[in-house]
Amino acid sequence: MSTVESNGDKNRIGLTLNEYKGAKSTLCPGCGHDAITGSIIQAAFEAGIAPHRVAKLSGIGCSSKTPAYFLGRSHGFNAVHGRMPSIATGVFVANHGLTMLGVSGDGDTASIGLGQFLHLVRRNVPLVHIVENNGVYGLTKGQFSATADVGSKAKSGRVNELMPIDVCALAIELGCGFVARSFSGDPKQLRPILRAAFSHRGTAVIDVISPCVTFNNHEGSTKSYLNVKEHDAPLHDITFVPHYENIEVDYPPGETREVTLHDGSRITLRKLEEDYDPGDALRALEVIHRGRQEDKFVTGILYLDPDKDSLDADLHLVDEPLATLPLERVRPPKKVLDEVMSSLMTGGA
Amino acid sequence: MSGTINDFSIHVATVNGSGSQTANTTLMRAIFQMGVPVSGKNLFPSNIAGLPTWFTIRVSDRGYLARRRANDVLVAMNPETSVEDIQAMGPGSVIVLNEGLPTPAIPSDRTVYKIPFQKLVEPLVPDAKFRKLVVNMVYVGVVASIVGIDPDEVERALQAQLGRKPKALETNLAAVRAGMEYAARNLGSSPFRVERRDRTAGKILIEGNDAAALGAMFGGITFLSWYPITPSSSLAEALQGYLERYRRDPKTGRATFGIIQAEDEIAAIGMVLGASWCGARAMTTTSGPGLSLMTEFTGYSYYAEIPAVIWDIQRVGPSTGLPTRTSQADLLSVAFLSHGDTKHVILLPATVEDCYEYGMESFDLAERLQAPVFVLSDLDLGMNVWMSDPFRYPEKPWDRGKVLTAADLTRIGKFERYRDVDGDGIPYRTLPGTDHPLAGCFTRGSGHDERAKYTENAETYARVMDRLAKKYETARTLVPPPVVERARGAEIGILAFGTSHWAVLEARDLLTPQGLETSYLLLKAIPFSKEVRAFLESHDRVYVVEQNRDGQMAALLKMEYPALATKLRSVLHYDGLPIDAQTIVDQIKNREREGVLAR
Ligand SMILES: Cc1ncc(C[n+]2csc(CCOP(=O)(O)OP(=O)(O)O)c2C)c(N)n1
Ligand code: SF4
Ligand SMILES: [Mg+2]
Numbered sequence: 001m002s003t004v005e006s007n008g009d010k011n012r013i014g015l016t017l018n019e020y021k022g023a024k025s026t027l028c029p030g031c032g033h034d035a036i037t038g039s040i041i042q043a044a045f046e047a048g049i050a051p052h053r054v055a056k057l058s059g060i061g062c063s064s065k066t067p068a069y070f071l072g073r074s075h076g077f078n079a080v081h082g083r084m085p086s087i088a089t090g091v092f093v094a095n096h097g098l099t100m101l102g103v104s105g106d107g108d109t110a111s112i113g114l115g116q117f118l119h120l121v122r123r124n125v126p127l128v129h130i131v132e133n134n135g136v137y138g139l140t141k142g143q144f145s146a147t148a149d150v151g152s153k154a155k156s157g158r159v160n161e162l163m164p165i166d167v168c169a170l171a172i173e174l175g176c177g178f179v180a181r182s183f184s185g186d187p188k189q190l191r192p193i194l195r196a197a198f199s200h201r202g203t204a205v206i207d208v209i210s211p212c213v214t215f216n217n218h219e220g221s222t223k224s225y226l227n228v229k230e231h232d233a234p235l236h237d238i239t240f241v242p243h244y245e246n247i248e249v250d251y252p253p254g255e256t257r258e259v260t261l262h263d264g265s266r267i268t269l270r271k272l273e274e275d276y277d278p279g280d281a282l283r284a285l286e287v288i289h290r291g292r293q294e295d296k297f298v299t300g301i302l303y304l305d306p307d308k309d310s311l312d313a314d315l316h317l318v319d320e321p322l323a324t325l326p327l328e329r330v331r332p333p334k335k336v337l338d339e340v341m342s343s344l345m346t347g348g349a
Numbered sequence: 350m351s352g353t354i355n356d357f358s359i360h361v362a363t364v365n366g367s368g369s370q371t372a373n374t375t376l377m378r379a380i381f382q383m384g385v386p387v388s389g390k391n392l393f394p395s396n397i398a399g400l401p402t403w404f405t406i407r408v409s410d411r412g413y414l415a416r417r418r419a420n421d422v423l424v425a426m427n428p429e430t431s432v433e434d435i436q437a438m439g440p441g442s443v444i445v446l447n448e449g450l451p452t453p454a455i456p457s458d459r460t461v462y463k464i465p466f467q468k469l470v471e472p473l474v475p476d477a478k479f480r481k482l483v484v485n486m487v488y489v490g491v492v493a494s495i496v497g498i499d500p501d502e503v504e505r506a507l508q509a510q511l512g513r514k515p516k517a518l519e520t521n522l523a524a525v526r527a528g529m530e531y532a533a534r535n536l537g538s539s540p541f542r543v544e545r546r547d548r549t550a551g552k553i554l555i556e557g558n559d560a561a562a563l564g565a566m567f568g569g570i571t572f573l574s575w576y577p578i579t580p581s582s583s584l585a586e587a588l589q590g591y592l593e594r595y596r597r598d599p600k601t602g603r604a605t606f607g608i609i610q611a612e613d614e615i616a617a618i619g620m621v622l623g624a625s626w627c628g629a630r631a632m633t634t635t636s637g638p639g640l641s642l643m644t645e646f647t648g649y650s651y652y653a654e655i656p657a658v659i660w661d662i663q664r665v666g667p668s669t670g671l672p673t674r675t676s677q678a679d680l681l682s683v684a685f686l687s688h689g690d691t692k693h694v695i696l697l698p699a700t701v702e703d704c705y706e707y708g709m710e711s712f713d714l715a716e717r718l719q720a721p722v723f724v725l726s727d728l729d730l731g732m733n734v735w736m737s738d739p740f741r742y743p744e745k746p747w748d749r750g751k752v753l754t755a756a757d758l759t760r761i762g763k764f765e766r767y768r769d770v771d772g773d774g775i776p777y778r779t780l781p782g783t784d785h786p787l788a789g790c791f792t793r794g795s796g797h798d799e800r801a802k803y804t805e806n807a808e809t810y811a812r813v814m815d816r817l818a819k820k821y822e823t824a825r826t827l828v829p830p831p832v833v834e835r836a837r838g839a840e841i842g843i844l845a846f847g848t849s850h851w852a853v854l855e856a857r858d859l860l861t862p863q864g865l866e867t868s869y870l871l872l873k874a875i876p877f878s879k880e881v882r883a884f885l886e887s888h889d890r891v892y893v894v895e896q897n898r899d900g901q902m903a904a905l906l907k908m909e910y911p912a913l914a915t916k917l918r919s920v921l922h923y924d925g926l927p928i929d930a931q932t933i934v935d936q937i938k939n940r941e942r943e944g945v946l947a948r
Contacts, residue, residue, distance in 0.1 A: 023802075052788060055627075055781045068791055068803065075781035076791035077626060079619065080645050086616040090623025090631065093572055093607035095782055098627070116619070119612040318603045322571040323628035323780065327746055330569035330605050330630070332595045334742040340563060340591075341739040344553035346382055346509060 012048035012244070020045045022072035026065070032184035032210030032225075033063050033132050039187045040101070040130075041070045043194035047242065055091050055098045059084040059113060061105035062139045063132035063210070071101075082113025085120035088127040089311070095321035096312050099198060100126060106133040106147040110165040114146075117167070121174040124202040124310045128194070131167055131205070132184070134212035135223040142215030149292075153220030168302055169288050171205040172281050177308040178204035179284070180301045183232055184211070185225060189299060192240035192267070196301070199242070201262040202310040209297060228297055235276045235287070235300030236269040261306045269301065278304040353421070355385050355410040357541040359492060360420035362427045362434045363485065366398025369426070371510055371521075372485035373404040377734070378506035379498045380408055381554060384546040388414035389734050390927060395579070395672040401430045408543060411858075414735060415851035416927040421541050422496065424488050425450055426466075443539045445491055462536050464491055469527045474520060486521045490528020495539040500529060553739050557730035560701040560740070561660060562588035564708015565632060566595065567743055572631035574609040574620035579672050580728040581634045581662040614639035618646040618657065625656040626792065628752065628780040630712045632658035637666040637679060640686070647721050648687025649794045651817070654767070654776065656715035656722075656750070663727040665925045674925030675728035677847055678897035683723050684875060684905060690814060694824045695723045695875040698730060699850035703873070705740045709747075710829070716750035718824055719778060727896070729848045729927040751777040755785040766790045766801040767813065774820030821876055828874035833884060839866040841937070842888035843920075844881075846872040846902060848927060849894045855930035856937070865941065867892075872902070877909055885913045890944075892937055894920040896928050 010016055020041045025034050044054075051073035058064035060081035067076045079087045084102050091100060109117045109131045120127065135148045144152075147167070148160040171179045178200040182190040190208060197204035209228050211217050217224045222231075236257075239249050243264030249256065257269045259278065269278065277283060284303040291298035318325070359376065363369035370391075377389045388407045394400035407417055423438050424445045425431045431450040438444055440458040448465045455461055470484045486507075493503050503525055511518040561584050565573075570592075575585040589608055597604045607624075611617035617633045624631035635643065640661050650657045663679045665671035685691055694714060696707045707724050715722040751771075758764055758779070764787045767776045776799075779788040790801050797813070798804045845853045850871050857867050870884045885891055885906070893903040900919035907914040920936045922928040 050784075052782060052784050056791075073786060073789040075626075075779075075789055076793075077623070078791065078793040078795070079622075080649055080794060083615060083619045083646070086611070086619025087623035087626075089609060089616070090572065090574070090620035090625070090629075091627050091781070092623075093609065093620070094624035094627035094629035094631070095780075098782055115612055116616055119616065123609075315607050316597075316602055316604055317607060318598075318605055321627070321782065322605065322607060323624070323782075325571065325605055327569060330571060330596070331567055331743070331747075336595050337563070337567065337740065337742050341553055344555050345551065345739065346378060346506075346554065 011045050013050055015045070015048075015051075017041065017045045019073065020051065020071055022067070022069040025069045027062055028214045030213040031062065032134060032212065033066050034069070035184040035187065036130065036132055036190070036208055036210055037066045037069045039190045039194060042187070043191045043198070044071060046191070047195050047198050049099060049198065053097065053099055055100050057084050057088050057091070057100060057102040057127070059104050059108035060139070061108050061137070063103055063105035064108055066103050066132070067101075082108050082111070083116055084108070085113065085116035085125070085127070088120060089123065089125050092125050092127070092311060093315065093317070094323040096317060097321055100128065102127045102129045104129065104131050105138070106131060106135060106145040107137045110146040110167055114165070118170060118174060121171050121176045121203050121205065124177065124308060126200075126202055126310050128197045128204045128206065131207045132210040133207050133223070134210050134216050135221070136212050136216045138212045138215060142212070149222040152222040153218075155215055155218055166288060166292070167205060168207050169285055171203075172284050172303045175305075175308065176205050176303070177202040177305040179303040180205070181207045181209070181297070181299045183209045183228055183297065183299055185229065186232070186299070189234060189238060192238040193301060195240045195242070196261065196265065196267050199261045199263045199265040200306065202308050231296050233291065233296040233298050234272060235298060235302070236272055238301060239268040239270070241266045241268065259304050259306060267301065267304070276300070278302065353540060354542050354544050355408055355546065357408055357421035358417050358419070359406045359408070359422040359424065359496070360434070361404045361424040361488070362430050363402055363404075364427050364429070365394055365396050365400045365402040367485065368482035369402065369404065369485045372489045373406065374510060375489050375503060375506045376492060376498070377406050378509065378554070379493065379502040380406070380543055381549050381736070382502040382505060383499060383543060384549050385410065385543055386412040386414070386548050386736055388736065390416055390729070391733060392926070393673050401427050410546065410548070412548065413851070413855045413930075415855050416929045418929050418931050422492065422539060424492060426485070426488065441540065443495065443541065445488060460539065462491070462495070464488070464531065469531055470524060473523045473527060483520055483524045486524035487528040490525040491532045491536070493525070494529045494532035495536055497538065497542045497544070549736065551739065552736050554734050554736055555701050556583065556732060556734050557698065557701050557704040557726055558584035558662065558732060559587045560704035561708045561724070561726065561731070562591055563740065564705040566591045568630065568709030568712045569747055570606060570630050570632060570712070572607050572621065572624040572629040573633070574611045574617040574631075575634050576611050576614050576617050576639060578636045578639050580664055580732045581636045581639070581660060583732060584634045584660060584662065614642040615646065618643040618659065621657050622646060622650055622655050625715070626781065630716070632660065632711070634660040634662065636662050636664050637670065638668075640679060640683065644686050647693070648689055648691055650721040651687060651691045651693065652689070653792050653794055654719040654778070655792070656719055658711040658715050658722055658724070660724045660726060662731040663725065671925045673728070675848070675927055676897060676923065676925065677727060677849070677895050678901065678923065679725065680897065680901040681904065683725060692821055692876070693721055693723055694718060694828060695725050696829070697846040697873055697875070698724060698726050699847050699871060699873075701730070701735045701737045702740060704730065709743055713748040714824070714827060717748050717827065718775060718820060719750060720820070720824075725847065727848055751775060753777050753779050755783050755788065758783070758785040758787045764788065764790070765799050767797065768799045769816050769819070773823045774816050775823060825876040825878055828876065828878065830878045831873055831880050831884070832871040833880055834869045836866045836868050839868045840889040841865060842868045842870060842884055842891040843894060844870045844872060844884070844891055844902070845894040849896060852928045852930045852933055853894055856933035859930055859934045860937065863938070865937065875905070877906075882910060882913070885910060885916055889916065890918060891916050892918050892920050892940075894928070894933055896922050898923045
């Protein structure tokens, strides 16, 4: 059932790469989404995530089918179109010990699901929210999505004139503590981003440009493989050092920035053309806007705030998952009912 | 009509936002404290302040709690409606009128008391701003005096509400006394009198939404998501109040519940599904427009078999409709909510006790059946105060349904999410987080087989749908059965559900002396249990009483029992006001008369 050959090596919890795979993909050969699936499998394997602790979530679309193709041992919830965020919110409150990994599409997130997406970010629900962004609705055969770039040409020859919705910019605007953009064809960049996102305590938005080979890979499309490769402008080289590894990353001084995540893991960013501070939201928005003006896909970790409180701090829940609390913890004793009843009992004799 | 004791209605017409709620509640509670059964119905506009509002207190020795069409004592405080309010009063009635209000010509067989409310309140409240609020307490004093409510009980009732605000209590009490003194000096006593009884001792007064909230708490709710909408908000808010008080550890501040005020009803139901999927006891509460938004996820819940509890406190539709009026017109849309072949389990509370019980039972059923379970209440039940016996503490533990743990999986060695292992149409599930290699499962709303694998196979699809139909048959045996009261030899049966119950009780008492003996079936749930067919079979004519235009329950009965369809007749009421007994009596008598003529 696997799509990638396993090397037989085991990770820190004793599982092989194979044990992070899922069912065989049914997407078009060459679809960007499959490459992202590969990166997810690899990142989860490397991170040594226990599959039973993961809840895979998605909406509807070609992209949203992919959770069936990775982490086959995990529970998955393939929801309705655009509504993955509400499922994630319920899952989190019911069992905040789970790691939530969500896959959505650009239609799923930026059109029908835009409202839920924004509220997810606003509540800071700890979900790794991957948007597999191809600029079209793949599953309904190639209509423009709301992330289509101005001037991008559809297969039919129609040109999009409407402003694209940039999910990263929106997420930053709402205070999302982890915002990144990447490219399905750059697993070297995507994998450390995913691993860092697994360690983040709060919503992690990862917009991954993921070409649709069937409906949006022609000349004139801004999200074709060729065009994305030519216009990919990475901000930095990313190295992820998990909290359980004590590795020093060896770069010449002044070339790197390091951010420590909530669980003690570290992200090291080595500067490429210019020094970029992912802790500066205004700068991040500027870079996104400038990139759009210059027809560049600015990729990398755009914004990071590892210390933001997530939804559980607001709800102040008990440590154990609510879902499995025993009856005596959730049914108050009879004296409580008696107390309420007598307060309502004012009848006379 | 003269000398009526403990059998009349007081109708108070005020302006929304004028603080009349406390005044009306005081009157109602004072009567209740005198041992006399009362009911209160609040008829309010969809507005925060400034529009007309009415409150009707029915005093009934016999314990009738339904709305009555005619009122006996009017308190007219609203200049906008006073002409109409007065015109609606019949011969023999008493009209307490705020001096200076516009009035029509009033026939001499009505008793009119013009009261200088403003003058009475002025010396008590120097600040003109607050007079508007306190003036209502003057009519409490006047009414109490003319109908004979014990002043001590009025004081007690007011204390119960304002006890924590001594300053306000003092001012309001002074206003009540001013009204009483004025009435004693200037007015006679009305022919409508309250006399002490012992019929409310040990009883409680509570709103249906409050009762539902208590039920949910004792049912062990762990997750609530909701979006504000009248008339369901008070359920969520009451629940929040109880949970904060009784389910948050006072020492650590930690909660055994999560509440999310969602961004809309689609998100609210989505959150419920996410939480239920993990094993939480999750519910949402809504009303018409919100229900419509929940449609797609309801189908998901049905097909992917995820428990969900959804309270629909019905109001008048379609569209925004009359948001603050009552109705039973969501029945058909709830019964089949979603595209595709679906049919849902619905609980039909008629009393506040039902609201409490179903607050618990809905969770047991949803988890047992792995399906959405709707509780179809209405504004009349949810937002009005009802007299009831106190609620019983649950004796049973709880039913968490068929959930396999890691130990179960090791023992069985196999897991197929959608296999009907027990022959009741209900499969087994595992919860996310279960530490076992077999536990994982991919939940989807697209076609799936017994192993939860994607399929578009024709036979498999049909097989899954047939199993879901079988599960619905199992539900038939699990839902609360109807309450049946057979009158010996009666040819006529009455079938009702929800708040129509109260008007039916009274209507039957009115019909019997007119030679129309009736049996009665109070339906408590859908799908129909076997008693329903037996009831239809054993009566010549069955009147289905419901508060909607198209006879929605009758339609469901006809679908289910086509061979018995000719026995069914509809008694319908759909103007947004709670149904009254006379409506039922009139419609049944008319149809019976037609029948006699035809014979
Ligand atoms: C409520 C609803 N409306 C419409 C659809 C049809 N539909 C299925 S997938 C899809 C668009 C998916 O686009 P995207 O999220 O970008 O995913 P992609 O296929 O491109 O990966 C639409 C409109 C649906 N499933 N549900
Ligand atoms: S249609 Fe496009 S998005 Fe869908 S599977 Fe094919 S290539 Fe991928
Ligand atoms: Mg797309």
